[in-house]
Structures are given as structure tokens and as C-alpha cells.
Amino acid sequence: MIFKNKKYVIEGDDGMAFDTVRVGANICKLRKCLGITQTELADRLGISFQAVSNWERGNSMPDISKLGELSEILGASIDDILGNERIARIADAVLKDEPAGEVTREELESIAPMLNDEQMETLVDEEDAQTEDIASIAPFLSTGFIDEYARKKISEGVHPKSLTSIIPFMSQSAIDALADEGVKLHGLPGIMDYVPFLSSSKVDRLAIEAYEKHKTLESIMGIVPFISNQRINELALQVYGETGELSSISPIMPFVSGSVINSIAKRVVEKEGIRGLQPLLPFIETSVLEKFLRKK
Incomplete structure (x- = not known):
């Protein structure tokens, strides 16, 4: 090197x-x-x-x-x-x-x-240095220098995944921009190595874009733990509203807030009765479930 x-x-x-x-x-x-x-x-x-x-x-x-x-x-x-x-x-x-x-x-x-x-x-000289070389001395280089190195490598056609070792030393804006390049090349699977370093707003936007493209929550499962609570809740309400099927939101149920689960549960009971709640039982608050049972 x-x-x-x-x-x-x-x-x-x-x-x-x-x-x-x-x-x-x-x-x-x-x-x-x-x-x-x-x-x-x-x-x-x-x-x-x-x-x-x-x-x-x-x-x-x-x-x-x-x-x-x-x-x-x-x-x-x-x-x-x-x-x-x-x-x-x-x-x-x-x-x-x-x-x-x-x-x-x-x-x-x-x-x-x-x-x-x-x-x-x-x-x-970033023109000749390999990523592993830069990574070995990254703590002693400025963020701006590393950002510029990454930008040049991307412009040369280097896959974003090959820059994973220097991502912890890059600025937030540069990391988010790198994610855009990775998604263009291979979709969300192309950025899984550095999703934990992305900003919350970037993860939220990528999640929405992926769902709108594929119309299934399965397409975003790899990044669900990093999506903001607000966006997860909005997705749950949106997807259930579009499909009317609990199975369509089952992949993200463990991440949806209790208040949203309760809201969806109410709509399920109105539509299908108490039996329709079975997929939601592990997530519904006991007091809410008891309330539904009393009404029955």
C-alpha cells in the first residue's frame, strides 16, 4: 500500500x-x-x-x-x-x-x-492510498479530509460498502450522502453495514422510499430498528389503512407504540369483532383488551 x-x-x-x-x-x-x-x-x-x-x-x-x-x-x-x-x-x-x-x-x-x-x-496522498491505509490512521486525520477521500472514491466508481472501515470517522452529512449512493447501486441491502451510522432523518426517508417502491414492509425489515418511533407508527397506520390486514403490519408490530397498537385494535374490533385481535394479542395492553371483552 x-x-x-x-x-x-x-x-x-x-x-x-x-x-x-x-x-x-x-x-x-x-x-x-x-x-x-x-x-x-x-x-x-x-x-x-x-x-x-x-x-x-x-x-x-x-x-x-x-x-x-x-x-x-x-x-x-x-x-x-x-x-x-x-x-x-x-x-x-x-x-x-x-x-x-x-x-x-x-x-x-x-x-x-x-x-x-x-x-x-x-x-x-488520497489518490494512491487504499481505504485500509486511511482507516489505520483515521483518528489522526480531519473529518474533512476523510469526507473528501470518500467522495473521490465514490466518483471513481468504488462501491460504498468498501468504505465501511472509515465511516465512523466521516461527518454525518457525508455518511448520509454515501447511503444514497449505496441505495442507488443495490437498494437497502447495499447499506446495511453502516445503517447504525446514518442520521434518523435519513433512515426514515429511506424507509418511506423503499416502502413506496415495493409496497411491502418486508422490504425495510433490515433497517426497522433504526427507524424513528414516529415514522414506525405512521407506517403502521398507513399500511393498515391501505390494506386493512393485520398481516401486512406484522413485521413491524414489535416496534409500534402501544397507543398506535390500541388504535389499530379498536378498528379491528369494529371491523372483525374480538376474534380479529388474535395477531395483536401479544402487543395489546391488558387494560385495553379487558375493555374490549367487557363491551363484547
């Missing part, structure tokens, strides 16, 4: 990376050699001592913007701090906005916690 631009080429391989615990231990050792406390180091860097403490425990990484300053204060090279010559070279190149040569994806993933999204995005 290759990322590349005018400054960097990032190829997936088994290159050496580093871990935050090792970096933290290096910072701690260098600090103690100078005889300064975490608080003193934090004051010089203009950050909280908790941040320094988290570095030394391996809970987080120094921001790359602090590496140069940290290097000067500790009297050590970035390589000494990071404990990895290649990672140090990449970090130094980013700081100086200079070419860094070839960088493995593993190294990019390692250095990502130190970079802001703009710095990360200079390392990635």
Missing part, C-alpha cells in the same frame, strides 16, 4: 516502530540526569506537569511541536528521546518541513500521535 506526495512516500512493510513506554522511559532518564523535576520540565515547556507525567508513564506522546524544545532542554537529540533513528528522522523532517524519504505505514502509525491532522495530511 502506498501513500505518496512531493515530500513523502509511505509503503506498508514490516519496518521498525517505537512504543510510548520506551519514549517515556527515555524522557524520564534524561530529565533525571539533569536533576530537574517533572514540574520544572513542564514549566520550561509551558505545559502541565500531568502532561510530562503521562509522557514518562507511556500514556501519551509529546506533540511534535514540543520535540525540538524538549530536545534543547534535555540536551539530547530527538533520536535519543524517541529511541528510534528512523522515527526521529521523520519527526525532524516534519518539524523542518523537509523531505523525509521513504516511510513505512507502521512508522506513520507510530508517529501519528505526535502530529496534528494537518501534519498527518501532508504525509498522505
Whole structure:
């Protein structure tokens, strides 16, 4: 897998990376050699001592913007701090906005916690990157960058389903737009992998469109748990009103509110008598059922 631009080429391989615990231990050792406390180091860097403490425990990484300053204060090279010559070279190149040569994806993933999204995005060319590559560093990229990557892939004819791994990192509007493309290609089955990420209004609209097209609730069963209560209730009343058959709404009965079930039950009794309620019995409130029985 290759990322590349005018400054960097990032190829997936088994290159050496580093871990935050090792970096933290290096910072701690260098600090103690100078005889300064975490608080003193934090004051010089203009950050909280908790941040320094988290570095030394391996809970987080120094921001790359602090590496140069940290290097000067500790009297050590970035390589000494990071404990990895290649990672140090990449970090130094980013700081100086200079070419860094070839960088493995593993190294990019390692250095990502130190970079802001703009710095990360200079390392990635979405024209060449594969979705799995983008997904591996998605938490460190801006939403706008990922949205644009997805948009370009769709325009190139990539199936929306292949973008599932980056959907959690996309904006709501971009996810909803992706759903429209998926439905165009394969109907509702084409978007089932990411229905949980769609907005309620989008799911409701897709449900109505699917029902109007197929005239059966079976066509929307895959998304029923994500349809709003209001829309489910409206569909139940609409479909029963159109068909007059309880069987036509049986697929969504478990999701219909009690008040709507009671309303439909009343219409059933008026039309078919108490025996017509049998399909609704598991869903009718006991008090309502008793009321119907007393009237009988």
C-alpha cells in the first residue's frame, strides 16, 4: 500500500516502530540526569506537569511541536528521546518541513500521535492510498479530509460498502450522502453495514422510499430498528389503512407504540369483532383488551 506526495512516500512493510513506554522511559532518564523535576520540565515547556507525567508513564506522546524544545532542554537529540533513528528522522523532517524519504505505514502509525491532522495530511496522498491505509490512521486525520477521500472514491466508481472501515470517522452529512449512493447501486441491502451510522432523518426517508417502491414492509425489515418511533407508527397506520390486514403490519408490530397498537385494535374490533385481535394479542395492553371483552 502506498501513500505518496512531493515530500513523502509511505509503503506498508514490516519496518521498525517505537512504543510510548520506551519514549517515556527515555524522557524520564534524561530529565533525571539533569536533576530537574517533572514540574520544572513542564514549566520550561509551558505545559502541565500531568502532561510530562503521562509522557514518562507511556500514556501519551509529546506533540511534535514540543520535540525540538524538549530536545534543547534535555540536551539530547530527538533520536535519543524517541529511541528510534528512523522515527526521529521523520519527526525532524516534519518539524523542518523537509523531505523525509521513504516511510513505512507502521512508522506513520507510530508517529501519528505526535502530529496534528494537518501534519498527518501532508504525509498522505488520497489518490494512491487504499481505504485500509486511511482507516489505520483515521483518528489522526480531519473529518474533512476523510469526507473528501470518500467522495473521490465514490466518483471513481468504488462501491460504498468498501468504505465501511472509515465511516465512523466521516461527518454525518457525508455518511448520509454515501447511503444514497449505496441505495442507488443495490437498494437497502447495499447499506446495511453502516445503517447504525446514518442520521434518523435519513433512515426514515429511506424507509418511506423503499416502502413506496415495493409496497411491502418486508422490504425495510433490515433497517426497522433504526427507524424513528414516529415514522414506525405512521407506517403502521398507513399500511393498515391501505390494506386493512393485520398481516401486512406484522413485521413491524414489535416496534409500534402501544397507543398506535390500541388504535389499530379498536378498528379491528369494529371491523372483525374480538376474534380479529388474535395477531395483536401479544402487543395489546391488558387494560385495553379487558375493555374490549367487557363491551363484547
